[in-house]
Amino acid sequence: MIEYTPDFLINFWNWFPVDAQTVAIILGKIVLILLPLILSVAYVTYAERKVIGAMQVRIGPNRVGFFGFRLWGLGQPIADTVKLMFKEVIIPTQANKYLFLIAPILSIGPALAAWAVIPFDRGMALANVDAGLLYVLALTSIAVYGVIIAGWASNSKYAILSALRSGAQIVAYEIAMGFALVGVLMASGSLNLSAIVEGQAGGMSSWYFIPLFPLFLVYFISGVAETNRAPFDVAEGESEIVAGFHVEYSGMAFALFFLAEYANIILISALTALMFLGGWLSPFEGFTFLEGTMFEFLRETSLIWFLGKTSFFIFCFLWFRATFPRYRYDQIMRLGWKVFIPITIIWIFVEAVMMLAKVGPWAV
Amino acid sequence: MTFIDLNFYFFSALLLAAALGVIASKNPVHSALWLVLSFFSCAALWLLLEAEFLGIVLVLVYVGAVMVLFLFVVMMLDINIEEMRKGFVRYLPIGALVALILAAQMIWVVGPIGPDILDDESLKQAVRHGADYSNTKELGRVLYTEYVLPFEIASIILLVAIVAAISLTLRRRKNTKYQTPSKQIQVKRDDRLRIVKMDAEAKE
Numbered sequence: 001m002i003e004y005t006p007d008f009l010i011n012f013w014n015w016f017p018v019d020a021q022t023v024a025i026i027l028g029k030i031v032l033i034l035l036p037l038i039l040s041v042a043y044v045t046y047a048e049r050k051v052i053g054a055m056q057v058r059i060g061p062n063r064v065g066f067f068g069f070r071l072w073g074l075g076q077p078i079a080d081t082v083k084l085m086f087k088e089v090i091i092p093t094q095a096n097k098y099l100f101l102i103a104p105i106l107s108i109g110p111a112l113a114a115w116a117v118i119p120f121d122r123g124m125a126l127a128n129v130d131a132g133l134l135y136v137l138a139l140t141s142i143a144v145y146g147v148i149i150a151g152w153a154s155n156s157k158y159a160i161l162s163a164l165r166s167g168a169q170i171v172a173y174e175i176a177m178g179f180a181l182v183g184v185l186m187a188s189g190s191l192n193l194s195a196i197v198e199g200q201a202g203g204m205s206s207w208y209f210i211p212l213f214p215l216f217l218v219y220f221i222s223g224v225a226e227t228n229r230a231p232f233d234v235a236e237g238e239s240e241i242v243a244g245f246h247v248e249y250s251g252m253a254f255a256l257f258f259l260a261e262y263a264n265i266i267l268i269s270a271l272t273a274l275m276f277l278g279g280w281l282s283p284f285e286g287f288t289f290l291e292g293t294m295f296e297f298l299r300e301t302s303l304i305w306f307l308g309k310t311s312f313f314i315f316c317f318l319w320f321r322a323t324f325p326r327y328r329y330d331q332i333m334r335l336g337w338k339v340f341i342p343i344t345i346i347w348i349f350v351e352a353v354m355m356l357a358k359v360g361p362w363a364v
Numbered sequence: 365m366t367f368i369d370l371n372f373y374f375f376s377a378l379l380l381a382a383a384l385g386v387i388a389s390k391n392p393v394h395s396a397l398w399l400v401l402s403f404f405s406c407a408a409l410w411l412l413l414e415a416e417f418l419g420i421v422l423v424l425v426y427v428g429a430v431m432v433l434f435l436f437v438v439m440m441l442d443i444n445i446e447e448m449r450k451g452f453v454r455y456l457p458i459g460a461l462v463a464l465i466l467a468a469q470m471i472w473v474v475g476p477i478g479p480d481i482l483d484d485e486s487l488k489q490a491v492r493h494g495a496d497y498s499n500t501k502e503l504g505r506v507l508y509t510e511y512v513l514p515f516e517i518a519s520i521i522l523l524v525a526i527v528a529a530i531s532l533t534l535r536r537r538k539n540t541k542y543q544t545p546s547k548q549i550q551v552k553r554d555d556r557l558r559i560v561k562m563d564a565e566a567k568e
Binding site for chain 2: 019099129130131134135137138139141142144145148149152160163164167168170171174191330331334
């Protein structure tokens with residue numbers, strides 16, 4: 001590409017100091033990650049309405065299109081965004097003004113920042129840091145502040161009830177989630193997300209979801225609970241506490257909570273795909289009979305595999321919402337503390353024994 | 365001044381401001397949130413020292429779990445702020461004394477007087493490591509080989525503390541109703557339902 005770039009552009013670029021070039025490149029990469037992400041968030045909301053519509057034998061949004069064409073309602077998310085942007089942000093008189101406005105930012109910040117370490121393809125990550133897994137875990141754990149502060153600052157009974165529910169729930173499920181990740185890093189021997197994916201090379205049978213199947217289930221279900229999605233959406237609980245922590249929010253402040261929720265859904269899906277389903281690795285990697293045939297390209301690693309796996313988990317999120325009734329709060333707590341945590345601890349023990357005895361995937 | 369220095373001064377200033385906020389804000393919820401910010405800036409400082417494991421674990425454990433529960437409790441408390449302000453003058457001398465002792469200790473350890481700990485040979489040899497150096501791996505290696513005994517003792521002390529805390533709060537009241545899901549799902553139709561055969565009654 002460089003030989004086709006005109007000279008004056010190259011000179012212009014070289015004229016900047018090296019530090020400025022580095023910053024510019026990093027900023028460019030951030031934009032390259034965030035723009036598609038925000039676009040995906042918009043269209044996950046559309047997919048949600050369409051998928052749940054289909055599951056409930058309805059049509060879903062099908063009116064808003066572009067330039068007079070309906071296009072199956074593809075313009076709906078754009079219309080929603082524009083509507084939310086132009087609505088007034090109302091701050092309740094008794095609310096704590098600063099915290100009320102900081103809360104949505106605290107909610108969206110970690111949801112976007114966690115994407116810094118996600119590798120999309122071999123060598124395709126903004127920051128290929130060594131402690132990537134820990135970083136993601138830390139950032140998903142601080143996302144709860146947005147909810148808690150929003151609930152408290154709103155000065156509303158419903159909002160504070162929701163904040164308390166959400167706080168207790170996220171702290172509970174974070175432990176199970178952390179333990180599930182301990183199993184992953186025991187298997188891969190690394191905290192680096194790229195290394196975890198490369199550790200699963202060798203086709204579908206060497207992906208971690210087979211030896212770590214219980215941890216895979218616990219991780220994904222805890223992920224659903226951590227993002228406050230159905231069937232664990234007691235923080236919203238529209239039938240009991242109207243809309244929970246964001247009941248007092250309107251306009252763009254509300255939209256930020258919405259954006260954070262869907263960005264977190266995509267993040268949890270991407271992480272599950274990376275850690276248990278081999279990320280960008282091809283499921284047909286070990287199929288030697290494909291060699292020389294026209295389907296040989298299927299064995300190559302590709303961004304498309306990663307996006308496909310992620311989309312599958314996003315679909316599961318929507319599927320759960322259409323299928324399961326909401327859990328009762330004490331049952332959520334029981335599931336988290338008394339079922340998931342013991343399962344993860346037992347399976348970590350089993351995994352350690354398997355590693356010592358060199359059975360299964362550790363038979364070297 | 366390099367970029368790293370700039371970062372250091374920025375986060376140090378943020379840390380001091382947040383620490384001031386903790387003791388200066390009237391509302392205890394605000395104090396707790398300032399404490400969160402100070403933990404955060406502290407984690408950033410540790411990252412600058414190449415202690416990325418400690419920095420991230422500080423965020424994960426203190427910010428992500430401990431402070432959430434802390435905030436939780438503070439939000440639930442009905443604190444009368446006026447009442448809390450009352451004893452300020454009375455407790456001021458004690459507070460000042462504690463602050464003075466703390467400051468004296470710190471000056472003794474790192475300041476110009478007292479033992480010069482910064483004069484250690486091993487400290488002078490400290491070098492910046494490259495990107496391939498894993499602080500996490502080193503910490504793990506040292507913890508599980510050289511310091512395995514103190515590490516295990518610390519974890520047992522923590523375990524005892526957990527058991528003690530739970531047993532202190534655990535009390536079963538007689539009139540509380542509990543669910544036992546394993547029993548619930550074992551229920552058969554015959555336990556709950558009785559089909560009664562009866563003749564149709566005559567029309568009145």
